[in-house]
Amino acid sequence: MDQYLQAALEEARKGYEAGGIPIGSVLVHQGRIIGRGHNKRVQEGSVVLHGEMDALENAGRQPASVYRDCVLYTTLSPCPMCSGTILLYGIPKVVIGENRTFMGEEELLRSRGVTVEVADNEECFQLMQKFIREKPDLWNEDIGV
């Protein structure tokens, strides 16, 4: 697996081990990870810190020029919130672990010029499937269902 997607999956596993929602993300600038994160709904009672948001938050305040030279890796297809954030900051490329569990706003991203790659990674998929079997209500809460 791609080393950056692997790093995102490690974040997802950290979340799972802490009793949280196992979605992880890393923000990569010119080959270097500048932010790592995972969903913090359970751990911090947050409704905005999805994995992608947490990675961006942990990268800190960056100039627009940095975001425009970044790739965002995420274990799961990005929801409307995370997709909107990708558009806000002008991140040009997103690599997605899988979109079988949840199809996010990939079409919206592509329609705005973002390059979207889907790895269809089995480990990302199986981790989410295990989590959803164990905690279906928590998963529904996270996607507003």
Added chain:
Amino acid sequence: MDQYLQAALEEARKGYEAGGIPIGSVLVHQGRIIGRGHNKRVQEGSVVLHGEMDALENAGRQPASVYRDCVLYTTLSPCPMCSGTILLYGIPKVVIGENRTFMGEEELLRSRGVTVEVADNEECFQLMQKFIREKPDLWNEDIGV
């Protein structure tokens, strides 16, 4: 002015007085404010806590049924991140103080069935204009420019 938009403007003014970006928001459920917030880029070094996001975060974890019976008030037209969040949680209505300073994703919201009302409030507009004259770089950072 509408009492809820007034409450959002009070949040924006709190942000201004703290040296931050003066955009405020309140989340209203069945006539009761359940979350208040303002942009925290300066105060908390946050890249995700726009006014709307802060209001949602401060409302805490809510069931989908609550969001679907809410109105979100914001002093400024919601950016892609905040608009995506409105879509994620299925908030059916947004009341916007003004969109002359910045036009957010109002068309996307409408296309997904969200009711969008623009008050075109002069106080909201003048507060942003004053702030942008004083700190143009900070404003550009916040909208990814």
